Each structure stands twice: as C-alpha cells, then as structure tokens.
Amino acid sequence: MKIQERTGAGNHRSAAPVQPAMGERLPAPPRERKPALAALAVLLILVGALGATMLVLRAGDRIEVIQVTDDIQAGQSVGNHVKSVMVADDSGVNYIKWTQVNALKKLKAKSTIYGGTLVIGEMFEARQSVPAGKASVGLALKEGQYPAGIKAGDTVAVYRVGDSGTTGSSSSTTGTSDTLLVDQANVTFVKTASDSTISSTNLPVTLTVDSADAAAVTQASAAGEVALVLIPGN
Incomplete structure (x- = not known):
C-alpha cells in the first residue's frame, strides 16, 4: 500500500527544466553571413593573381637587339664591333633587332656612339653627310x-x-x-x-x-x- 502511494505521488510531480551542467557552453547563435565582403575578397585575390601573371608575361616578352662593343665615331660603320643582347620589348623604342645586323653594317653613324650602347634606328643614316666647305x-x-x-x-x-x-x-x-x-x-x-x-x-x-x-x-x-x-x- 505504501508503494502505490509513493508511486502515485511521483506521477503528480511537476517536470522542471534541466539546467546545463557547470562548464558547458550554451549553443552560439548562427553567424550572420556577409556575401558582399566575401565577393570583394574573391575579387581582390583574382586581381592580384592577374597582376602577377601580367608581370611574368611582360618579363618573358623579350627581343634580341644589337649593342655596340666599342666606340663608333661619326661617319663610321659598326663593322664587327657588335653583339646581341636580350631586352624587354618596348614599342616606344626603335631598337635594331639582331636579325638586321647585316643591313646595319651598311649604314654610317650620325654621331659618336659609345661602347655598350644599345643601337636604335635614329643613330644611323644611309650616307655620311659632309659639312659645307x-x-x-x-x-x-x-x-x-x-x-x-x-x-x-x-x-x-x-x-x-x-x-x-x-x-x-x-x-x-x-x-x-x-x-x-x-x-x-x-x-x-x-x-x-x-x-x-x-x-x-x-x-x-x-x-x-x-x-x-x-x-x-x-x-x-x-x-x-x-x-x-x-x-x-x-
């Protein structure tokens, strides 16, 4: 008889919320996503990669041009005083390419060209000009x-x-x-x-x-x- 009473009393006991144990963290609320910032970060990465690629390509875009090895005086041909060197291609500079070296030897220097100078077309002319008199x-x-x-x-x-x-x-x-x-x-x-x-x-x-x-x-x-x-x- 006492067992039944105890059991019945237990059935009428109210259910209390379970409290977290000491040291346990409460679940964090989900973070708010910011798609605009993520897209900007991706864009910056792509721009950086593209810039690095362009630098590599420009460094590899080189041409073989002519450099004089000794001083060339006005009215003188370069003769065999030349060598080939590799430089970065620049459309703003009228370099004489190494493939044109034989044609260059037929031209005359307009003025003194010092050894080590890279040759450009404006330095030479077809005929030596003789001053008046x-x-x-x-x-x-x-x-x-x-x-x-x-x-x-x-x-x-x-x-x-x-x-x-x-x-x-x-x-x-x-x-x-x-x-x-x-x-x-x-x-x-x-x-x-x-x-x-x-x-x-x-x-x-x-x-x-x-x-x-x-x-x-x-x-x-x-x-x-x-x-x-x-x-x-x-």
Whole structure:
C-alpha cells in the first residue's frame, strides 16, 4: 500500500527544466553571413593573381637587339664591333633587332656612339653627310705613314713627304720636303682587319679636310708621299 502511494505521488510531480551542467557552453547563435565582403575578397585575390601573371608575361616578352662593343665615331660603320643582347620589348623604342645586323653594317653613324650602347634606328643614316666647305678624302697608307693606334675621331696633321712638295692652302709652302698640307684633319674612318677578308699592306683611312685642301692631299696620297701625324689633344 505504501508503494502505490509513493508511486502515485511521483506521477503528480511537476517536470522542471534541466539546467546545463557547470562548464558547458550554451549553443552560439548562427553567424550572420556577409556575401558582399566575401565577393570583394574573391575579387581582390583574382586581381592580384592577374597582376602577377601580367608581370611574368611582360618579363618573358623579350627581343634580341644589337649593342655596340666599342666606340663608333661619326661617319663610321659598326663593322664587327657588335653583339646581341636580350631586352624587354618596348614599342616606344626603335631598337635594331639582331636579325638586321647585316643591313646595319651598311649604314654610317650620325654621331659618336659609345661602347655598350644599345643601337636604335635614329643613330644611323644611309650616307655620311659632309659639312659645307669640307671634303672627304680617302688615303691608302703604308706602315710608317700613319701613327700606331690611329682611329676614327682622331685629329691629325697631313704632310707631304719626299723629294718634292706641293702647295696646300693651310701652309702656303711649296717645293720643300715634309710640306704641311693640312694642319688639322678629322679622321672619320680607319679600316681594320675585321672589316674585310682581303689582306692588304696598305691601311685605308678617310679624312675630312677643307675643300681647298682636298686636291693637294689626294695628289700626295696618289704619289705615296703623304704622312699623318697625331696632334696634341687626341
């Protein structure tokens, strides 16, 4: 009888909410999603990846161009004083490509081009321009008629050597040995061994002189009686 009473009493007991045990966390509310921020983050990642790709592509877009290895004087051809180098392609620069090197050798420098310079089209022209009042004279000199190491860009004095002299406008002296024909002439070209496969005992040299002196220098050269002397300042 007591068992039944206890049981009945238990059935009428009210159900109390179960409290969480100590140390347990309450379930967190779901976070609010922000799709705009997520899209912006993805966009920034894509832009960064695209920029890196463009840099890699630009670095790989290179062309083979011409660089001079020695000083090239005005009116002189590059000859074999060139080498190929790789540079980044730039449509704003008129580079001469290595495939055009043979055509470049037929052109003349407009002004002095220093060794190590990358060649661009504006540096050269088809013909050497001679200033007004000047003349370009070609000489074929034997050893002893020119100083060692003579090169384009040097300034020389021109003498007629031998038993007889001829008149030059720069000296006003005739009929004497070692006559000064030109006191200052500009060396515009000196042929080197690499410029031709034809061997010769003479050294081809081109001078720019006053027009009035050209005939005297040409006559002395034809007679084999011309000599060049480097003057101070070279």
